[in-house]
Amino acid sequence: MILVTGGAGFIGSNFVLDWLARSDEGLVNLDRLTYAGNLENLQALADDPRYVFVHGDIGDRALASRLLDEHRPRAIVNFAAESHVDRSIHGPEDFIQTNIVGTFHLLETTRGYWSDLAGRERQRFRFVHVSTDEVYGSLGREDPAFSEAHRYQPNSPYSASKAASDHLVRAYHHTYGLPVLTTNCSNNYGPYHFPEKLIPLMIVNALADKPLPVYGDGQQIRDWLYVSDHCSAIRRVLDAGRPGETYNIGGWNEKPNLDIVLTVCALLDELSPRSDGKPYREQITYVADRPGHDRRYAIDARKIERELGWRPAETFESGMRKTVLWYLDNRQWVRNVQTGAYRAWVEKNYAERGR
Ligand code: NAD
Ligand code: TYD
Numbered sequence: 001m002i003l004v005t006g007g008a009g010f011i012g013s014n015f016v017l018d019w020l021a022r023s024d025e026g027l028v029n030l031d032r033l034t035y036a037g038n039l040e041n042l043q044a045l046a047d048d049p050r051y052v053f054v055h056g057d058i059g060d061r062a063l064a065s066r067l068l069d070e071h072r073p074r075a076i077v078n079f080a081a082e083s084h085v086d087r088s089i090h091g092p093e094d095f096i097q098t099n100i101v102g103t104f105h106l107l108e109t110t111r112g113y114w115s116d117l118a119g120r121e122r123q124r125f126r127f128v129h130v131s132t133d134e135v136y137g138s139l140g141r142e143d144p145a146f147s148e149a150h151r152y153q154p155n156s157p158y159s160a161s162k163a164a165s166d167h168l169v170r171a172y173h174h175t176y177g178l179p180v181l182t183t184n185c186s187n188n189y190g191p192y193h194f195p196e197k198l199i200p201l202m203i204v205n206a207l208a209d210k211p212l213p214v215y216g217d218g219q220q221i222r223d224w225l226y227v228s229d230h231c232s233a234i235r236r237v238l239d240a241g242r243p244g245e246t247y248n249i250g251g252w253n254e255k256p257n258l259d260i261v262l263t264v265c266a267l268l269d270e271l272s273p274r275s276d277g278k279p280y281r282e283q284i285t286y287v288a289d290r291p292g293h294d295r296r297y298a299i300d301a302r303k304i305e306r307e308l309g310w311r312p313a314e315t316f317e318s319g320m321r322k323t324v325l326w327y328l329d330n331r332q333w334v335r336n337v338q339t340g341a342y343r344a345w346v347e348k349n350y351a352e353r354g355r
Contacts, residue, residue: 001026003073005058006080008033010193013041015231026050028071032057035341041192059102061109068113075126075238076110084196085158086349089291092157099161107172114178127180128238129169134159138294145298148246155292179243183234186250186299190227191326202264203327204334206280213350216289218258221296225251226319229312236310250299253316267324287353
């Protein structure tokens, strides 16, 4: 079986569901259930004997060590992290704790387990560290996209903490020979995306008749990848990636934020028109920019295509349509995550932006 950390979050829960839909290999999910962890995403697995959920912290070495000894996984896929840039600006400490210190403890626990393995078990063991393109910093409009050789130049507490974790993972390979693989992926979107991030926030605000807050001039560029494509890339890296290597994962799909918001609006105009017949784009409001906002991210995903034969299956159009339809079909899920804590965050993040 495999051990997944952070499997109750957005990408992790998509990965867990896809994994068990495709293979009979069991999966243990270790998740601390922060505000971003949601067991409702995994309700379909409640009675599945191949699936084990464990509530706990990646930094809890006694717990993680017991889990490894008990389940003897052939691989660990580390999704667990604090993941939201705006939250990292308001309060970086949790990012340091989980993304850096937590990853360090998980690496130490894994090193202990792996060192005691022998023969084939030791040879085939893998540790996949799921990271982000944000570690590379910001690109100018004409700069070539991030390759795996691009220098690290993180600009937010979030990206700095992920960069630090990537360095630790690299060092555990270089120093101890731990068979690690790191993936650096662009912005994901799709089902179960927590509505603090751009695309789900725009969908749920639009449907609730609320403003659609675009930071700054809305011309910041991101590369967007449908989440199931990220999951298939990680499976491919786990199966065939070379230990010690890093793989950039992207959708070949760079878009300015404003285009993303307009796409959400157009899809909603078609699929769930406003009762007054007006277009959703009328709800767009420009608000104060994010401090230190990175202008452009772009991924050169040729290495994973060349070496592992991976390319995204979904187009931007098909992925966005699926995503909007998912939110329209899962309004109770949205209501359930919009707790008091969620409302307090939205108040805090947008109050100062002069909405
Ligand atoms: P998320 O915030 O939705 O989920 C994170 C999960 O980790 C939650 O279930 C949370 O409870 C859990 N967690 C947090 N701290 C923990 C701890 N100390 N111990 C155990 N579990 C803990 O994040 P996501 O968007 O699903 O991202 C998953 C990973 O992918 C992260 O490492 C992130 O940096 C990376 N990533 C995300 C994106 C994106 O667009 N969302 C893109 C590239 C890379
Ligand atoms: P986000 O989804 O937070 O992801 P990241 O910062 O990791 O790329 O934001 C995506 C882009 O959308 C980013 O450039 C910030 C912008 N944004 C807005 O314009 N308005 C919003 O309300 C949010 C949450 C993000």
